[in-house]
Amino acid sequence: MLVVHKYGGTSVGSPERIRNVAEKVIGYKKKGADLIVVVSAMSGETDRLLKLAGALSTLPDERELDVLLSTGEQVTSALLALTLKEMGTDAVSLLGSQIRIVTDSAYGKARIEEIEGEKMTSYLREGKVVVVPGFQGIDDAGNITTLGRGGSDTTAVAVAAALHADLCEIYTDVDGVYTTDPHITQKARRLDRISYDEMLEMASLGAKVLQIRSVELARKFKVPLLVKSSFVEGKGTLVCEEVPTMEQVVVSGVTYNKNEAKITVSEVPDKPGTASTIFAPLAEANIVVDMIVQNVSHKGYTDMTFTTAKVDAKKAYRLMEKVAVELGAKLVAIDEDIAKVSIVGSGMRSHSGIATKMFSILSNEGINLEMISTSEIKISCVIKEKYGELAVRALHTAFGLDREEVVEEQ
Amino acid sequence: MLVVHKYGGTSVGSPERIRNVAEKVIGYKKKGADLIVVVSAMSGETDRLLKLAGALSTLPDERELDVLLSTGEQVTSALLALTLKEMGTDAVSLLGSQIRIVTDSAYGKARIEEIEGEKMTSYLREGKVVVVPGFQGIDDAGNITTLGRGGSDTTAVAVAAALHADLCEIYTDVDGVYTTDPHITQKARRLDRISYDEMLEMASLGAKVLQIRSVELARKFKVPLLVKSSFVEGKGTLVCEEVPTMEQVVVSGVTYNKNEAKITVSEVPDKPGTASTIFAPLAEANIVVDMIVQNVSHKGYTDMTFTTAKVDAKKAYRLMEKVAVELGAKLVAIDEDIAKVSIVGSGMRSHSGIATKMFSILSNEGINLEMISTSEIKISCVIKEKYGELAVRALHTAFGLDREEVVEEQ
Numbered sequence: 001m002l003v004v005h006k007y008g009g010t011s012v013g014s015p016e017r018i019r020n021v022a023e024k025v026i027g028y029k030k031k032g033a034d035l036i037v038v039v040s041a042m043s044g045e046t047d048r049l050l051k052l053a054g055a056l057s058t059l060p061d062e063r064e065l066d067v068l069l070s071t072g073e074q075v076t077s078a079l080l081a082l083t084l085k086e087m088g089t090d091a092v093s094l095l096g097s098q099i100r101i102v103t104d105s106a107y108g109k110a111r112i113e114e115i116e117g118e119k120m121t122s123y124l125r126e127g128k129v130v131v132v133p134g135f136q137g138i139d140d141a142g143n144i145t146t147l148g149r150g151g152s153d154t155t156a157v158a159v160a161a162a163l164h165a166d167l168c169e170i171y172t173d174v175d176g177v178y179t180t181d182p183h184i185t186q187k188a189r190r191l192d193r194i195s196y197d198e199m200l201e202m203a204s205l206g207a208k209v210l211q212i213r214s215v216e217l218a219r220k221f222k223v224p225l226l227v228k229s230s231f232v233e234g235k236g237t238l239v240c241e242e243v244p245t246m247e248q249v250v251v252s253g254v255t256y257n258k259n260e261a262k263i264t265v266s267e268v269p270d271k272p273g274t275a276s277t278i279f280a281p282l283a284e285a286n287i288v289v290d291m292i293v294q295n296v297s298h299k300g301y302t303d304m305t306f307t308t309a310k311v312d313a314k315k316a317y318r319l320m321e322k323v324a325v326e327l328g329a330k331l332v333a334i335d336e337d338i339a340k341v342s343i344v345g346s347g348m349r350s351h352s353g354i355a356t357k358m359f360s361i362l363s364n365e366g367i368n369l370e371m372i373s374t375s376e377i378k379i380s381c382v383i384k385e386k387y388g389e390l391a392v393r394a395l396h397t398a399f400g401l402d403r404e405e406v407v408e409e410q
Numbered sequence: 411m412l413v414v415h416k417y418g419g420t421s422v423g424s425p426e427r428i429r430n431v432a433e434k435v436i437g438y439k440k441k442g443a444d445l446i447v448v449v450s451a452m453s454g455e456t457d458r459l460l461k462l463a464g465a466l467s468t469l470p471d472e473r474e475l476d477v478l479l480s481t482g483e484q485v486t487s488a489l490l491a492l493t494l495k496e497m498g499t500d501a502v503s504l505l506g507s508q509i510r511i512v513t514d515s516a517y518g519k520a521r522i523e524e525i526e527g528e529k530m531t532s533y534l535r536e537g538k539v540v541v542v543p544g545f546q547g548i549d550d551a552g553n554i555t556t557l558g559r560g561g562s563d564t565t566a567v568a569v570a571a572a573l574h575a576d577l578c579e580i581y582t583d584v585d586g587v588y589t590t591d592p593h594i595t596q597k598a599r600r601l602d603r604i605s606y607d608e609m610l611e612m613a614s615l616g617a618k619v620l621q622i623r624s625v626e627l628a629r630k631f632k633v634p635l636l637v638k639s640s641f642v643e644g645k646g647t648l649v650c651e652e653v654p655t656m657e658q659v660v661v662s663g664v665t666y667n668k669n670e671a672k673i674t675v676s677e678v679p680d681k682p683g684t685a686s687t688i689f690a691p692l693a694e695a696n697i698v699v700d701m702i703v704q705n706v707s708h709k710g711y712t713d714m715t716f717t718t719a720k721v722d723a724k725k726a727y728r729l730m731e732k733v734a735v736e737l738g739a740k741l742v743a744i745d746e747d748i749a750k751v752s753i754v755g756s757g758m759r760s761h762s763g764i765a766t767k768m769f770s771i772l773s774n775e776g777i778n779l780e781m782i783s784t785s786e787i788k789i790s791c792v793i794k795e796k797y798g799e800l801a802v803r804a805l806h807t808a809f810g811l812d813r814e815e816v817v818e819e820q
Contacts, residue, residue: 015465049485055425056489057496064495067503068488071481075459078478079466085474086467093477097507098552142508 001033002124004168006134006156009043011171011230012076021230022083024171025129029089034124036163038134038156039080041072046149062107066136066146070096073133073152081131091129094119096144101137101155103145110137110145112154115162132159153214161221168223169236170210175229176237177202177209179401180254185393187402191252192235195242198252201344201378215239242346250347250354251399256392258339258385260290261313262371264305265320267330270297277327278304281319287312291340291373291380301330305371307382310336338370339388342380343395355379361398367391411443412534414578416544416566419453421581421640422486428452431640432493434581435539439499444534446573448544448566449490451482456559472517476546476556480506483543483562491541501539504529506554511547511565513555520547520555522564525572542569563624571631578633579646580620585639586647587612587619589811590664595803597812601662602645605652608662611754611788625649652756660757660764661809666802668749668795670700671723672781674715675730677740680707687737688714691729697722701750701783701790711740715781717792720746748780749798752790753805765789771808777801 005025012018021037029035049068053060060068077093084091099119103110120130134152137145147154153170160168175190177199182188194202196219203212209227218225218239228236268274275294282289292306308316317334324332341362348354358379362369367390371382383391396402415435422428431447439445459478463470470478487503494501509529513520530540544562547555557564563580570578585600587609592598604612606629613622619637628635628649638646678684685704692699702716718726727744734742751772758764768789772779777800781792793801806812 015462018466052425052485052489053492056428056493059496061492061495064488064492064503067505068485068492071484074481074484075462075478078474078481079462082463082471082474082478083466085471086469093474095477095554144505 002036002163002165003028003033004036004038004156004160004163004165005171006038006152006168007040007171007230008152008173009040009045010173012039012080013043015079017230018076018079018083021171022080022087022089024230025080025084026087026089029129036120036124036130036132036159036165037080038132038152038159039073039076040134040152041069042076045072045075063143066107067144069146070133070136070144073135077131077133081129084129084131089129090127091131092123093131093133094123095133096136097138097142099132101158103137103139103147105139105141105143105145107143107145109148110139112137112147112158115158117163120159120163147213150211150214153211154217157214157217157221157223157225160223161217165223167226168218169226169228171228171230172209173230174209174227175232175234176227177239177253179252180392180396181256184256184389185396185402187393187396189401189403190234191237193238193240193243194252195346196239197242197377198344198346199239201342201375202253202255210239249345250351251343251345251401252347253344254392254395254399254401255342255344256339256388257342258388259310260307260338260340261310261334261336262305262307262338262382263313263316263320264303264333264335265324265327265329265331266303266333267301268304268324268327269329270300270302274302274327275304278320278323279306281323282308282316285315285319287316287319291371291382293371293373307338307340307371337385338382339385339391340380340382341388341391341395342378343399344378346377348377348379357398358395361394362391365390365394412446412573412575413438413443414446414448414566414570414573414575415581416448416562416578417450417581417640418562418583419450419455420583422449422490423453425489427640428486428489428493431490431581432497432499434640435490435494436497436499439539446530446534446540446542446569446575447490448542448562448569449483449486450544450562451479452486455482455485473553476517477554479556480543480546480554483545487541487543491539494539494541499539500537501541502533503541503543504533505543506546507548507552509542511568513547513549513557515549515551515553515555517553517555519558520549522547522557522568525568527573530569530573557623560621560624563621564627567624567627567631567633567635570633571627575633577636578628579636579638581638581640582619583640584619584637585642585644586637587649587663589662590802590806591666594666594799595806595812597803597806599811599813600644601647603648603650603653604662605756606649607652607787608754608756609649611752611785612663612665620649659755660761661753661755661805661811662757663754664802664805664809664811665752665754666749666798667752668798669720670717670748670750671720671744671746672715672717672748672792673723673726673730674713674743674745675734675737675739675741676713676743677711678714678734678737679739680710680712684712684737685714688730688733689716691733692718692726695725695729697726697729701781701792703781703783717748717750717781747795748792749795749801750790750792751798751801751805752788753809754788756787758787758789767808768805771804772801775800775804
């Protein structure tokens with residue numbers, strides 16, 4: 001059995017914590033599994049390095065920034081390997097360039113193209129724990145690349161996929177994936193299992209736990225992910241393919257996002273090419289658009305509404321003012337006081353009436369819906385920001401997600 | 411023209427100082443030379459990393475320690491490269507593994523076996539400044555190795571040798587090599603030139619300025635070394651092959667070392683094999699012996715005296731106590747209150763009477779000589795520690811090394 005462990009920055013944030021990780025790893029290894037351990041930079045280290053670069057350059061060269069930042073994970077991997085050896089368990093660190101983890105050349109956000117498994121396999125065969133710095137690779141020309149923030153999750157999953165590991169365990173500072181944000185309702189419940197698709201749709205929850213790219217990769221290569229806490233014992237949450245038993249639950253979670261703003265371009269003359277005229281300048285400006293809703297045409301005019309991250313909203317608004325002139329649209333409006341509330345569940349595929357139920361629950365609380373968007377396994381509604389928490393709690397209860405002793409002990 | 415610059419830890423100890431180095435490099439580059447810049451870790455960084463390792467292991471695994479420590483220089487090289495680019499001069503950092511700087515596998519004290527020049531040459535041809543982290547390489551199997559403290563000097567010289575550079579400039583926190591330690595006499599004078607051989611013999615002065623290994627390497631490959639200050643303008647000291655003009659000066663410098671202790675094994679029965687019986691256990695214990703003096707045999711007995719570093723002296727003394735029993739020697743004595751004073755100069759080769767002059771100068775000051783040892787270009791005397799500074803000043807003056815306006819402006 002081959003298992004990949006991944007420990008985040010908080011989990012390796014001090015020598016004491018690195019020693020804890022080593023103890024965990026040794027305990028696991030004693031059960032007989034071969035182990036590869038992927039580590040992040042010690043918490044604070046990446047920021048320390050960025051600050052040094054920031055003191056010397058307003059826009060640091062991307063290639064050199066990757067050379068700089070990759071040292072953070074390198075330090076942790078060396079420290080963990082020498083700690084394991086100190087504690088009597090043979091171990092070896094292998095950098096991205098040594099393994100080799102080959103990526104494209106997009107510095108700062110590189111994508112893994114290939115992982116050579118031979119070196120890791122040969123060390124595993126010698127009984128060694130292989131420690132791998134996350135977040136880094138090399139391109140074809142041998143330049144150091146990094147995968148972007150949180151890239152260590154992606155490294156762990158990619159290594160697990162390349163070596164056909166049986167399991168990839170992600171150790172972090174929460175003890176699993178919850179039905180909703182426990183800060184909003186104490187009734188939030190840890191899920192024992194969740195499907196890859198649901199996890200992806202629950203991005204706004206999941207992003208705090210798992211990098212979305214790593215979940216996509218896990219789905220593609222069918223790597224089971226187990227999310228656990230580094231600090232407390234527990235079963236964690238298994239992210240895996242859908243299994244029949246999971247279908248009994250219609251809604252798996254309620255997500256909530258108040259970091260978006262809504263922009264509406266009103267009374268746009270409805271003719272071919274309107275949508276691309278609106279969205280092309282946003283794409284050019286690298287502004288990511290989340291929801292898009294276009295109302296049916298009314299007397300030859302239509303309204304186009306979309307949401308973007310709040311940080312990009314003002315820039316998007318100014319672009320739309322120009323576009324509106326070009327298109328002959330009447331009005332551009334921006335609303336930053338919104339929240340997006342979503343329910344996610346694979347069960348929706350085979351259950352009808354879920355959307356209707358959601359709308360009536362919100363309506364019963366007197367909450368007006370400003371935008372609606374649906375996918376196969378997710379329904380999202382944009383509402384006024386002030387109703388956000390209320391909506392989450394109402395949906396969480398009505399869809400039977402609240403924590404109960406009986407449910408908890410299943 | 412190709413020049414290699416090397417900047418030590420103090421010279422790159424903060425973002426401001428890295429910016430100063432970048433300015434220096436750009437100024438030099440504008441004169442038209444191709445430039446390779448070798449950098450040390452920012453001052454304090456290596457100690458920070460060692461402390462982390464020390465918190466996790468009493469005797470950290472050597473391979474992993476090298477993975478850890480090599481990040482220090484990697485950080486500086488990335489920071490300097492991105493600073494150069496920020497300031498409009500194209501640059502690229504190249505790690506030991508990218509260049510490749512191939513060493514043996516002696517972690518922590520690896521020796522460079524080969525440096526591949528192609529990658530550096532091709533970047534130089536593109537007009538880029540190549541920034542190389544000192545102190546690190548890789549072995550045949552691709553493991554990261556380090557060259558030991560001060561190894562960045564060795565990297566700089568080795569790179570200069572591999573690429574047949576015209577000059578290797580070592581930037582440090584002193585402005586050159588002095589006739590003696592300026593802390594002992596203000597009359598100490600910066601040397602414009604010194605030969606490789608003299609520099610090697612002046613180890614106890616030179617060690618503060620240049621790693622001895624780097625001087626050996628420079629001599630072997632005839633790389634001219636220019637030692638200069640990062641902080642003040644000046645001509646520095648050129649370390650090079652002997653040239654005829656240098657022979658006019660008989661003594662180039664006076665060195666001084668009070669970090670040794672003297673151990674005497676008295677009345678050793680004088681028979682073949684005695685010396686090896688005495689020194690074998692020291693070699694086994696990795697104790698480096700500096701001076702060795704054996705008196706002529708007297709009635710079948712001889713005295714063997716040697717010096718070692720003070721830190722090793724007690725251990726050496728205990729080993730000698732055992733050896734004395736084995737050999738039937740009468741007495742073992744240890745004296746830690748000694749100083750070694752030496753005069754160094756290529757001119758000694760062709761001038762007689764230098765030793766006699768040295769002895770009489772010391773005698774005139776009432777200083778007794780406890781041990782004498784000579785090489786082709788060096789004469790060393792062990793004296794009581796308390797006379798050390800007095801001896802240095804007397805020799806410095808008597809051999810005409812004192813600073814004078816006329817001499818200074820030559």
